[in-house]
Amino acid sequence: MGEVIELKDRLADRSRPRGDSRATFFYDVACPFSYLVAERIERVLGEVEWIPAPAVGLDGGARWLRFEAARDVAEREARAVRLPLVWPDNFPANTRHALRAAGYAAEQGAGASFALAATRLAFCGGFDLEDPEILSVAASAAGLPIDACLTAARESSRDAGLWATACGLRARGVRRLPAVRLGRRWLEGEHLLESAALVLAHAL
Secondary structure, eight states: OHHHHHHHHHHHOTTSOOSOOSEEEEEOTTOHHHHHHHTTHHHHHSSEEEEEOOTHHHHTTGGGGGHHHHHHHHHHHHHHHTOOOOOOTTOSOOOHHHHHHHHHHHHTTOHHHHHHHHHHHHHTTOOOTTSHHHHHHHHHHTTOOHHHHHHHHTOGGGHHHHHHHHHHHHHTTOOSSSEEEETTEEEESTTHHHHHHHHHHHHO
């Protein structure tokens, strides 16, 4: 039985390459650095696959143990890229329901639109993503059926796949989100787009 469970977890790991040549973007809707990259990623890389994962599964929440320092870095980065950054009152928070909904959105082909709507609600509006009304707004903005999205948000069975992806990222040497897989290369952190642009320029 243990081997069956292990195989199921491996198959649920969305960090595994799937033969698609597109870049893959890994993010957490509760991560301001993911939001800052999400707003710009497709302008740099074109269409990408959007995959949610819990950031705490990579670093154990270490980055936010020094909250003031991490907040200063995020605010400095937001100013540098000329994006608004508002902190939700309950930040940092466990947004497991929002992550489940993000996973559902990705399955429906609406990963990008849901992620952008959710992170904008959180980091432009300061809204709580665990509030079902706020999740409903994000679902509507992404063109998803609201009832189905809220049902997915309540499905604890979805956590296994999200955490399997986080474990897969760690196994591949990724230690923080956001992250991008470009072919066989992995890039991570708030400056990954600059690195990605250099990789693409070199490839050309």
